[in-house]
């Protein structure tokens with residue numbers, strides 16, 4: 001049986017596209033309307049590919065199912081630069097492919113961060129997100145300085161509530177507001193991208 005090797009490219013929106021995908025020509029149509037673009041994005045997954053259905057891709061069908069389940073249920077696949085969960089399956093498949101095939105450790109980068117790197121706005125976005133992350137705690141300052149009897153329990157309950165809220169936002173909307181994710185992302189950026197003008201991915 002011939003095994004189809006995946007091959008990847010990244011479009012101008014930072015989306016990973018597999019050139020061996022059976023619907024590849026549809027992904028390249030120029031001048032798509034917004035609606036067509038959304039439709040196209042829904043197809044940007046291994047699950048719509050004939051090689052997945054026929055199980056003749058380099059990645060066996062069972063493996064793809066497992067990766068997809070991991071993506072949906074675990075936090076293993078998150079953006080190295082901001083902690084957002086990776087929405088697009090092919091971004092992860094590409095990373096795993098480079099790892100197993102060429103022993104190359106590729107960063108996982110969400111489309112937002114990809115664009116911010118391209119536009120040289122990563123630091124600006126990172127700062128904004130840190131501000132967003134911290135602003136959740138502003139009411140707790142008022143709880144601390146309030147002139148009435150200082151209530152540690154209220155502050156603790158509030159901070160607990162914020163953390164639960166952030167977990168829900170991250171899991172449901174794939175948007176990380178965790179300070180730790182953002183600080184780690186900034187460190188990752190300084191280590192890997194600061195001196196590069198543009199993103200240089202294989």
Ligand SMILES: [Zn+2]
Pocket residue numbers: 079080081082083084109110111112113114
């Ligand atoms: Zn990101």
